[in-house]
Amino acid sequence: MDQTFEKRKKVIYGFICDDLYVPMKIKEIAVILQIPKEQRQELKEVLDALVEEGKISVSKKGKYIKGGAKHLTGTFQANARGFGFVVQENDTEDIFISEENIGGAFQGDEVEFIILKAPEGRRREGKIIKVLSHATVKVVGLYEKSRNFGFVRPDNQRVLKDIYIPAGKEMGAMTGHKVVVELTSYGGQDMKPEGKIIEIIGHVNDPGTDILSIVKEYDLPVEFPEKVLNQAVRAGKEVSGADMEGRLDLRGWQMVTIDGEDAKDLDDAVSLTCDGENYCLGVHIADVSNYVQERSALDKEALKRGTSVYLADRVIPMLPHTLSNGICSLNAGENRLALSCIMTINPKGEVVDHQIAETVICVNERMTYTAVAAILDEADTEEKGQYRKRYAALVPMFERMAVLSAILRKRRHARGSIDFDFPETKVVLDNAGVPLDIQPYERNAATKIIEDFMLLANETVAEEYFWREQPFLYRTHEPPEEEKIKRLSTFINNFGYHIHVGNEVRPKEVQKLLAKVEGTPEETLISRLALRSMKQARYTPENTGHFGLAAKYYTHFTSPIRRYPDLQIHRIIKENIRGRMTLERTEHYEKLLPDVALQTSDRERRAEEAERETVKLKKVEYMKQHIGEEYEGVISGITKWGAYVELPNTVEGLVHVTNMKDDHYEYWEERYELVGVHTQNVYKLGQTVRVRVIGADRLQRTIDFAFAEEEWE
Template sequence: MTDDQGSSPIQYEVSIPSREALLAAVEAQSKPLPYDDIVRQFKLDDERQQIAVKRRLRAMERDGQLVYTKANAYGLPERMDLVKGRVIGHRDGFGFLQVEGGGKDLFLPHHQMQLVLHGDIVLAKEGGTDFKGRTEARIVRVVEAGNQDIVGRFFVEQGVSVVVPDDTRITQDILIPPEMTHGARHGQMVVAKVVSRPSRRSSPVGEVSEILGEHMAPGMEIQIAIREHGIPYEWSAEVQAEVGTIAEEVTDSDKQGRVDLTAMPLVTIDGEDARDFDDAVYCEPEGNGFRLWVAIADVSHYVRPKSALDNEAHTRGTSVYFPDNVVPMLPEKLSNGLCSLNPHVDRLCMVAEMSIDARGQLQKYRFYPAVMNSKARLTYTKVHKMLSGDPQLREQYAQQLPHIEHLKALYDVLKKARAKRGAIEFETTETRFVFNAQRKIEQIVPLHRNVAHMIIEECMIMANVAAARYVQDNQGLALYRVHETPDDERLEGFRAFLSELGLSLGGGDEPQPKDFTKLLQQVAERPDHELIQTLLLRSLKQAIYTPDNEGHFGLALDEYAHFTSPIRRYPDLLLHREIKYQLKQSKQKLAGLEGAFHYGETHMQELGAHCSSTERRADDATRQVDEWLKCEYMQDHVGAEFDGVISTVTNFGFFVRLSELMIDGLVHISGLANEYYHFDAQRHLLIGEHSRRVFRIGDNLRVKVKSVNLDERKIDFDIVDIENAGRIEDRRQAKKITDSIAAGAANKQGSRSGQAKGKGKGAPKGAPRADKSGQGKETGKKKPSAKAKAKAKARPSKGNRARKAKQAAKTKRK
């Protein structure tokens, strides 16, 4: 028998009951089941069986399946009204419990956060509500400690050494005993391993496990992000040994039996700074339509299931791209070598060959392993210039030019098909950091997409659709890239916002992508189009990986799976293995199907959740580095003025995004005119009580950089001309807004009052307890008058009077 403890399975030499059997035994009881009863019920007479079942029960405790009570018995968390979740800290000392399986987050006050660290998995019990109406939670037990390696700055003050965490969600300083500093110097960035957990009376204690270097050293922001987010960045000895056995170039034996595409004029088209080329394309007219070949590096040939390379790729899940740096999913020998479709060398590939009609519809497709030889390494800029008529480049790439023009003709057809099905397209601007020789930012420049980007994007989408259809048609299992339809709550809020602007979203209760697209087209020329686009984007869900094909809402596709980047995305590698497995099952006479593998449904569900998680981890890490670099850049621009647009409005102010640099900073409410401002969450605005001045998402402003806090990655702005900023609403509209805000506040207050009147569980501290009949003990009593209340408040309580008398007696004796 086996069980899970951490990431390594335990092998039991004796027979013991399964987790399912143990859970069933506990569920069958009306109260928690003692350990001795478990031993008797399952007749575990052998001492080795008893030791093994104890280990399994402990593992079930760690996973939150069982709770070990003070009476030495095992119970079910759900019967104890316990919930399992992840602790999310806040820089102000409180936190939230992100409940597992969804549901509303629970509030963790300061005194509860003293017991845990950000990222811990805990069991908690719901309590009452605080004065803001938030449901509080009381932590019962830490199920799994979060990241025990904490990155921070090392300080020594009055002989006491501490590490102040870089992550502001961890508010406790880590105490470092003198013998555990390991040579760290004051002000350096270090990694501290927690050796003693926090408690109500003591701070966490740690040991310096790694010294990263000086605080402002070039590239330090990347080193911090890698460790804070737990991104694997070193290759194990097993991986290095396995890579050492792989040949430097494609061998003749590897080419045997594969479809030979070495004569086909396939080319790669990537960015100027790209180092790995995992896709190559070629297109030619076919009747009224086109035939498209998309060749993808055959990573599955080299990375076999359950190998050291595969285990590492699974753990990483994705390559993580930082400015001027990358943490790859696969070692460089593969990612930049054998699995990179470099020009003029033979490479193994998996090919999607597709027939597309004049309407841009996929008619036929087939997949097969092949060997190819890229005829050119092109860039987006070069292709764009060639198609724009650049004579020098058209002459230089005269052999490739006809095929590039065929790709452009195919793109024109696919673009029309995309518009017809209503795929949602957003106007967004990305930026790129330009570094000098000392790796300091010289400038931040916008990145503009051209037609070459769009050509490759549409080719990759078509290959991804074909791969998803192939798996589905063959009843295979793979991870689909799913973008679900918006949920009702988000849609309701978005519709309410649109109604205030005199707009509406079509499609009734279930709007389709074309309804969102139609709305974006309708508002394209409005001055508030950016506001509407921002809120539309927020109404949509985040795309995930799952074996359940539920379509891609944003692209308006019924089936979609990632096939085109197995070098840098683990789901693509899994899809290649499944396609090879299905090709084997079809009994075609094909070589090159090494690495074929079919996963079970349960395993694939777990892989989907894991890959979605590693993708979010990478996004969070890159976002953190971007924020740090932007703050570093803005330190040299304190006092400078910029044009910007309000991107987010909150009850404490609003964030302005600088139009040229795409950098966000806060205009705090205290920096506005001397008056009361009220926040309208539905309309996403702040309105002055007397001035009727309104600030809302999408408004243009001129701002000045007030200050930059690099440690907290915060930028503060001031409005340059406050007297002329924002918009003054007429009295009727202003009254409508303020009445709406007041009504919302009254509804919240009424909701809190209702909670206070309920039974004991949801009632806030100080509310009357409920008796057995469900009636409050104070029910039926005459309400005290306002005068009586004032007297009672002024009169000292019995306890206070006793303490005062005791103090007076002491004073008299003295």
């Protein structure tokens, strides 16, 4: 190996092209060619060069093969730090793409690529050869004007380059305007993308511009077409005698809605009585399908939206307010049309009988989670006394509900249902959208009651329609990929934990792991990594079960005001109840449902991402008001670039290693610790620390902390 690099390449290439050559790993090539260990790095460089030139290729198992690299296709996912990954539909492992090998690809682009490296036990690396189709057409960002041109800094950190705006294409925008840019050129490796401004959202400091920018970034439809609004007004008439005809009349039943204080679209009511030792639970859902007819303008718009979107300062509803807050909302004291699932449940929590029926109901009271939780509180508080007196007639039912909820929860836990109990964030805003407080949204006895009852209704409906063998939409959650569970298993071994990895991982194994880490310093990290190892739940016309809930049958039946799949299955259920599920209608739904499943799954992911981004934004805005203040928090993550610290209010920030002024810290990967070289000071997972807020970047949506000085004493 003392020849020039080019000569070495020629020798190795000749060896691999020999007729007797079989695919080999680098060690095998070195042994056959009698290359000493100290020169194997040079051999690797030669092989990598040949792969990059397309003369040879490397297999998934790291073996070097004759012939040019196979051209593969996938979807590019960019990372804010400049690199990215290509995701292939039928491959369990993403391919890493370094910054120099992105080839001008944008987030979401369909790309053609080759594999450059496939090191054993590590992620494969690739190079993008060609962009097949662009997914990004419009970009939202901050405009900055120069003398003869301008540029836009994208809000989406996955759009890795600023957008160049030529003179005359800025639409009158000035520095500081948030804008929507239509891309006219995607640039290349050394060229910026180019675009023209098509909308000015507002100045970055104007109230509401921040959230509206996210609305535009995710292309969320805000205004309803006039035709849809007019149809909603015509449909939203009071319940008449003709509407109630043929329905099961439950207006004499004691029932309530239980929701948050701010909720306006009340789509589920509950009732509970006892029959001997059994419970009779009624879950009564607004009959939205009575007002939104299939293929109508209302229906097409609802499918286009797929779901209501709950942002920090506003709701973008799936249906116009005339319906969602009006005739479809189960308002107390008003006759309402419903689809009811009435279940008989034995003391073990088993559903021994059930009926799904079209009903007419009249809710007794509009209850809040706060009021019901206070009524059920074990402690004798003044608030509890006031609520129990005010709702005295309903108190026995709430007490029965708490007992049944505990039975159902225990039964679900016994079968292996996984509960990732991360606190959600509650953002308190003033009228101008400025965050006044950030709090963890705690689950209480009342939220658990509704959760348990809705889960049971969803399972009961799904099971019936599975065995009816009729077209249906299910909410499915597939088991995690074996490779991801193996990686999780390797990771948790560092902390002394074990998860059984066999032919198929079972929900019970994940549940046991979460129970073991509960209350430990590493609980948050391991719980989050376990969650990331799971697949995303989605809608499908086939029932494959729900891994996370350890349920054989599951659907979404309980929220037709805000979720299209629920509305869709209500139509199927009603056609079945009325005996109208003919062969023709069966074929109609079999053709329709796959597209509905794909569309609604996609819209759900879009809504979740937009909701997450608004919460991140408001957290940054809130902490920007508290620069210089100190807080106590817990180290929730350790990386080579610093320590992530989570505060009790759910805000998370980064203490970057460059802001650890007392020492130079090194990352000990095997122990997940940052250790000071001179002081031997250690920062580790779960450690309680005191931090000072030193920065909050609204554009990057990041928060920076520094350890308070007493941490170094």
